[in-house]
Amino acid sequence: MENKEELTALPAHGPMLTRKDFVSDQMVRWCPGCGDFAILATVQKLLPSLGIPREKYVFVSGIGCSSRFPYYMNTYGFHSIHGRAPTLATGLKCARPDLQVWVITGDGDGLSIGGNHLIHALRKNVDLKILLFNNRIYGLTKGQLSPTSEFGKKTKSTPYGSTDQPINPIALALASEATFVGRVIDTDLARFAQVLERAAKHKGSALIEIFQNCIVFNDGAWNEVSDKATRDENNVDLIHGQPLIFGKNRDKGIRLNGFKPEVVTFAPGQPPKDLLVHDETSAPLAYMLAHMERPDFPTPQGVFRSVQRPALHELIDGQIAQARKASGAEPDLQALLRGSETWTVAA
Amino acid sequence: MSDTQTQSAKAAPRRPQPAQEVESVTIRFAGDSGDGIQLTGMQFTTSTALAGNDLSTLPDYPAEIRAPVGTLPGVSGYQIHFSSREVLTPGDAPDVLVAMNPAALKANIKDLKKGGILIVNTDAFTAANLTKVQYAKSPLEDGSLSDFRVISVELSRMTGNALAGLALTKVQVERCKNFFALGMMYWLYDRPMEATLNWIEKKFKKTALLVEANQKALHAGNAYAETAEIFGAHYSVRKAPIAPGVYRNITGNEATALGMIAASQKSGLDLWLGTYPITPASDILHELCKHKEFGVKTFQAEDEIAAIGSAIGASFAGHLAATSTSGPGVALKSEAIGLAVMTELPLVIIDVQRGGPSTGLPTKTEQADLLQAMYGRNGECPVPILAPATPAECFSMAYEASRLAIKYMTPVFLLSDGYLANGSEPWLIPDADKLAAFEFPTLPEADKYKPYLRDERTLARPWAAPGLSGYEHRLGGLEKQDVTGNVSYDPDNHERMVRLRAAKVNKIAQDIPATQILGAKKGKVLVIGWGSTYGAITAAARNAQARGQSVSSIHLRHLNPLPPDLGDIISQFEHVLIPEMNMGQLLKIIRAKFAINAVGLNKIKGQPFKIAEVETGIDALAGGGRN
Known part of the structure; x- marks a missing residue:
């Protein structure tokens, strides 16, 4: 299923590292039971397997609970200002293409105050691995409405209920022409590790929306899809080239009725032939999947879209190489200072 | 005052007329923003520089790209002051005004010196154009211009005559009239035309017809001025006693851009410019993006904040990083500037000031961002500030801002303004080998490295860019523990760090040369x-x-x-x-x-x-x- 070009982007193997090499000496200060712990552990577990030297990783974050993440990684890191992580990460990656740059953000940081930056980092295909921790609430400021909070939601800042339509992060990423868009649940460790690895190996912007549970201010926001008892019925796995089948007994599927998806039920093991088959390269399909929401549909999990497009740093470096080729000689500062029209004043 | 045209007795017209010598002249070209006024002015400037005069220029263009034709908001101006002596300003009041239409006349006539030469394009003085600027009667006929030496020229018709026989549209002919006017001015002030003829050839090299048309218009204007004896006399300005060397003309924005490239080359660091288009700073981007062969990376960001954010990221990555903007952009960048102060990363913030507040006067100059640069951030947030004095000096000050930013690991403001940015002057091209060397903060061995361990001389912290094994560290906007750089909320540490950041900026005083006093010391x-x-x-x-x-x-x-x-x-x-x-x-x-x-x-x-x-x-x- 892996795209061949994606795998070639990997640098050569460095010395063998372990998870512990990526654990910093700082005490992790998230609330006990926070979904962030699972995300941190999953990332720390993945990195040694990628064969990239530790000093080549940079974790950049904005502001929010999730944005403390870089302090807990024993790599280079930058805990920046609210919403602006993609901007720093863009400068960092384009200045130094040899680095692997991760952006850690949340629904408030990435979709509200930093929404503009997220859009543009994605459309420019900056080679960033963006983990968007979505807990549908402002945690660090203690419980206000977030841009992904449900319409009508009562929070500390909306005692009469939210008046705002929530943002759909996947649809936003797709509309921004992101080249890799995935979704996982913080507690679904196996799938999380898979999608995370694919994102890490993707060349270009990779955004993963992570359903993350805020145990203090929005506990159970994702129960419907994360709870063991209901998750098989309420999620559908996106597997490239495979039909969309879900349910504890794998007896339900998605098919198209005209332009609209619908749920069909069938006898286990006997799926109808017209079930929708996932294709990570199809933009219309990805849009449709992004809009399949509870309660009418199972929530799609996995990789919505994965396509190849030159990353921004490649294009920038390409233009520099082209300019150097066109100018022929080594760049000459003195010639630049002289410019094209000069005159000489004699002594 | 010495900055005036000193005109000797009027010579009787004869052919060929010898030029009368004058010391200093100020000319203002004015017309519709679509009339090619800036271009005409710049051509005159080049030829004047080649003639060996000292000079200074001031373009004055409207905020609107193409305001309605013939209206006051659409008037574009370009003033040049040239002399056989040292020139320090673009001139107080013009000796000559070239007005391409009634709007240009109305907007500029109040500045023209009494007795000054007024050249008007009478073809543009139509009833419709006069009405547009509320002239009840043509000022050419009502006696209101009796204080000036009015030279009326049917510019459109004469240009048309000169270009008769060429397969040009009416619009194309009309577009050549600025060269006709320029040709007249070249005769009036005895300037060589070669540079402009060459420029036309380069500019229109794809269309031979346009090369011919524009060159013909220039020659025709020149010949007309001489043979029609409309001026009575013409003038020459001797070469100025300028320091020997090789010169070029340069605007402030060009000089800023070249200063940044020079800093990049001399420091050995690639240059990153994160920026967002804004008047009057955009030309810095336009200039830098032309020089990619120097490894310059220019990034037109989605907004002002992303522009500086990308620069901070590039600085963390070990690049020479800059962001260029004007006052409104600085306001948007304030929080990020604070981040650069807290993380103590080198960064050059170029503020090309314009009239404010808010959108203010985008194309006009002002110096009202000084306090914004000093204090316009939350918290105790000191940033060094440098300000060039002349367009050419933008080069050395951009270079110095880069040098100090790296030596002291701090963001540095470069306060230019619209006047410097667009104004130009002759620049004695510096010897690249003799530019000041860059000093980098000491980077200790990995086992002794701490992100905020300071260099005693400068109080700068070490600059360990990602990719260095053993130097992995985390920066951020939260208060830093002294030496370790870990997050700290300790009250004593906070006060120590606030004082340390201020002390570091004050250390820069040791790099400031002795102040030059013009005049007595007392x-x-x-x-x-x-x-x-x-x-x-x-x-x-x-x-x-x-x-x-x-x-x-x-x-x-x-x-x-x-x-x-x-x-x-x-x-x-x-x-x-x-x-x-x-x-x-x-x-x-x-x-x-x-x-x-x-x-x-x-x-x-x-x-x-x-x-x-x-x-x-x-x-x-x-x-x-x-x-």
Whole structure:
């Protein structure tokens, strides 16, 4: 299923590292039971397997609970200002293409105050691995409405209920022409590790929306899809080239009725032939999947879209190489200072 | 004053007429923004530089790209002052005004000197064009221009005649008329035309017909001025006694861009410019993006914040990073500037000031961002500030800003302004080998490395870019523990760090050269200037000195920290006068720092000071006054 070009982007193997090499000496200060712990552990577990030297990783974050993440990684890191992580990460990656740059953000940081930056980092295909921790609430400021909070939601800042339509992060990423868009649940460790690895190996912007549970201010926001008892019925796995089948007994599927998806039920093991088959390269399909929401549909999990497009740093470096080729000689500062029209004043 | 055209007795017209010598001339070209006025002015500038005069220019263009044709908002102007002596300003009042239409006349006639030459394109003085600017009657006919030597030229018709026989559309012919006018001016001031002829050839190389048309128009204008004897006389301006060397003409924005490239080359660091288009700073981007062969990476970000964010990221990555903007952009970048202060990363913030507040006067000049640069952030957030005094000096100050940013690991403000940015002057091209060397903060061995372990000389912390094994560390906007750089909320540590950041910026004083005093070291009035007011202040101080006034002037390039010798200099004078294009921002700083009753001279018109205005200010303090 892996795209061949994606795998070639990997640098050569460095010395063998372990998870512990990526654990910093700082005490992790998230609330006990926070979904962030699972995300941190999953990332720390993945990195040694990628064969990239530790000093080549940079974790950049904005502001929010999730944005403390870089302090807990024993790599280079930058805990920046609210919403602006993609901007720093863009400068960092384009200045130094040899680095692997991760952006850690949340629904408030990435979709509200930093929404503009997220859009543009994605459309420019900056080679960033963006983990968007979505807990549908402002945690660090203690419980206000977030841009992904449900319409009508009562929070500390909306005692009469939210008046705002929530943002759909996947649809936003797709509309921004992101080249890799995935979704996982913080507690679904196996799938999380898979999608995370694919994102890490993707060349270009990779955004993963992570359903993350805020145990203090929005506990159970994702129960419907994360709870063991209901998750098989309420999620559908996106597997490239495979039909969309879900349910504890794998007896339900998605098919198209005209332009609209619908749920069909069938006898286990006997799926109808017209079930929708996932294709990570199809933009219309990805849009449709992004809009399949509870309660009418199972929530799609996995990789919505994965396509190849030159990353921004490649294009920038390409233009520099082209300019150097066109100018022929080594760049000459003195010639630049002289410019094209000069005159000489004699002594 | 010396900055005037001194015209000798009128010679009887004859052919070929010998040129009469004059010392200094100021010419203003004015017309619709679509008339090619800036282009005409720049061509005249190049030819004047090649003729060996000293010069200074001031473009004055509207905020609208193409305001309705023939209206006052659409008037674009370009002023050049050239002389056989040193030129410090673009000239107070023009000796010659070229008005391409009634709007250009109406907008500029009040500035023309009495007895000055007024060249008008009579073809544009139609009833419709006169109505557009509320001229009830043509000023060419109502006697209102009797103070001037009016030269009426049917510019459109004459250009049409000159180009008859070429397969051109009416619009194409009309577009050549600025070269006809330029040709006339070349004759009037005895300028060589080769540079412009070559320029036309290059510019229109894809269309031979347009090369022919524009060159023909230029020649025709030149011949017309000579043979029609419309001027009665023509003039020459001798070469100025300029320091020997190779020169070019350069605008402030070009010089800033080249200064950044030079800094990149000399520091060995690739240059990153994160920016967002904004008047009058965009030309810095336009210039830098042309020079990718130097490894320059220019990034047009989605907004001002992303622009500086990308630069901070590139700085963390070990690049020489800059962001260029104007006042409104600085306001948007404030939080990120604070981040650069907290993380102590080198960064050059170029603020090409314009009239404010808010959107203000985008194309007009002002110096009203000084206090924004000093204080416009949350918390105790000191940032060094440098300000070039002339367009060419933007080169050396951009270079110095880069050098200090790296040496002291700090963001540095470069306060240019619209006047410097678009104004131009001859530049003695520096020897690249002789530019100051860059100093980097010491990077200890990995086992001794701490992100905030400071260099004793500079208090700079080490700069360990990602990719260095053993130096992995985390930066951020939360308060840093001294030495380790870990997050710290400790009260004593916070106060220590606030004081350390301030002390580090103050250390830069050791890099500031001794202040040059124009005039005596002791006296009645000391004029203190900064930024683009240099020319007017210097010329005014010299004039006042020549009249016997006890006045000296100094010009500050370093506004934070201030030069360490400033207090001693000030103490030798009875009065301190601070001319600024704002309400008195340096004035507040000087009063606060030295507890003296300095006096402000403030102009907030979006236009630079005139020499006479500063002289009046000097006389008010020095007493006496002019006769």
